[in-house]
Amino acid sequence: MENPPPTGCEQSTKTALDKLVPMFTKNHFEELETILASVDNDCGESEFTLRLRILRALLEQKETLPLINSYYAKNYPEVLIMRWDYSVEQKRAEIYHNNKADFNFVPLRHAIDSLVQLKSQALLQSPTFNLKPEEKQITLLFADRINEFSDLFEKNNNTALPRRKTSPLNMSFVDKERSGVSIYAGAETSIGGSRPIFRTNPTFGLMFSSRLSSDFLYEIGAKVRINSNDRDFDYLLYGRTETINSSASYSFGGSLGYKLYDNNDWIFYPKVGIYWESTATGLSEVIDSDNWWGNEYYNSSSIKFHNVNTMRSSLGFATMRHIKGKQYIGLEASYHYIPYNWDNSLLTNIQPNYASLQLFYRF
Template sequence: MARFFTFVLLLQLSLTPFFLKAETPEEKWQDCEQITKIALEKLTPIVEKNNYENLESVLNTIQSTCGENEFTQRLRILRTLIEKKTSGALIADYLAKNYQEILVMRWDYSAEKEYKRIYQNNKADFNFIPLNHPIDSLVKLKAEALLNSTSFVLTEQEREIALLFADHLDEFYQTFEETPAQQPATSPKERQHHGYKDRTGFSLYAGAEFPITGSDPLFKTNPTFGFYVSSKLSSLFLFEVGAKVRVNSNDRSFDYLLYDEVEHVNSSISFSLGGNIGAKAFDNDKFLIYPKVGLYWESTSTGLSEVTSYYDDGYYYDDYNNGSTSTVKYHNVNTMRTTLGISVMRHLAKKNYIGLEAAYHYIPYNWDDNLITSIQPNYASLQLFFRF
């Protein structure tokens, strides 16, 4: 009886293409999606039970409508590995067609929080196999078992492809680079990072800023922190927009004029908003070097503030009168910060990088007319950063 139902399903898969009318490319893709959906229902138990008797029939049914793709070849290779058959030709064909790029991107997008939306908007790009489908989990599980089992003696080429199927991408590309005969024209690292480098990134900075002129500068060496939204790394020009904070823990007090009275104040923090633009000078996928220039609005705290109240129509009423709108006004030293620097980044994994930035900053504090004490404007900084 089980064989009968298997025969009926295979017959359904085989005949479905002839009953689906595909007059346009859109209709053809609709046919492919339906065929793949039916096939996946059959393929999942096949892979789960390692019963590959009917595997080729189901894969051929997919190919009759959708054509050969990464998924069909992946399952063929998995079968040969599990059944301990010769797999060299299949693996070479898989790599020659750059199917590894497609699978790397599939593993990448499967890890995204919005993977369901990503799949819905790009079904054809994923061969109509939903991201994080059970078939993917099974392939990873089987590949992991092949790598760790003492019952299987894998060749270098077979171990390489098993690492890819198991989503051990760093190990896969390490072994891939060490196999010159399989080295394609483009760098494997470049292919691995292509999707990651097309993503917007976020960067966290931490370091120190120190004066480079003046015998007794008001602001000495102080810690700095920053958070930036960064543009994709695949472009020649790189952009960063964000905020930078300098904690003024190592400074002297200074004089500030407030309403014709001289206040002796001390700053606890300097806050900057702005961004940088850079151009890549070197990029080999492992290391990336780019000089940058930046412009920021900067505000240095004085500790001076006042609460004022206004009528709703905007006229001044009283500092503490009921029914008015209250606001807090801060009297800070406001100026512009310009930056000239260079960053060096090293790739860690996926879209994660660690880097070092050295920069010069010109901060003309005395542009603020209320500042009485002269503050030297020339500073340098050294910061570590993590891009993710």
């Protein structure tokens, strides 16, 4: 919505709904305009109140065209179509709770909506109502017969049904209920220390991400740092010193973040992460083993890698910009503590402090 509704709108609508349901059940419309005028006074005219005015005029076979023309001029058909669409969502109660003003404070699948659909269907089927083309068209819309409404609209107007470029609702809410996948790319550099082993190197990641509707955001997956800008280091293997130049470091783990700000277009959140990290050394061996299964003997072999293994902890801050649907683009800046010398076989002292800056794409 462009402007928030005035204070008291929700309560005014709730009071009106309690009176409108029995009124439309019995088709007793003597006080209808008074009730709708009260809602309009507190909330401003809406699709909801104009829809009920049109339905009353149809049921009483009074002049409808000025009301129908106003309904189209305000783009209300598109608003109602989206209301019908959201009404069949599994999480419709949560969707309504987070977007009350966009739904004019009328809960999705409220009894008044059911009455509008039933009475509109009855109008279409009754032989006593001689509906004009414009009246039949909008009655199909009120009855939630959207395909027939769209076809008739295009036929009567010789034009395609206009589509809204941006929804009046918080369209991203449903998309934020879904988990996603994030692809990371950036650079990591050592901070502090003299003549670091690992200097500035490219990093990449693939993470499975939680839904964005929660305040807590978590990811789990793998990241790799390509050690293209590093120096040699010494590694002790079976009493022999090996000089190593690592090709890459692999991390497996996850992170947890907490949203500080979310206006659907932008999300800001700090995050902490912990990963098991293995830095490749190129050292490996084949291990043979003898096995018995029942009375049969067989030999098997496996490869054992002698990598530098440690834990990586991270503290970062990320921001995401919504593109469309489930798609976001983001930027993350992080500090990493990686105590390589936890590995007793590592002879060279490798400093543990690093910083990274990464772009990511979530879909």
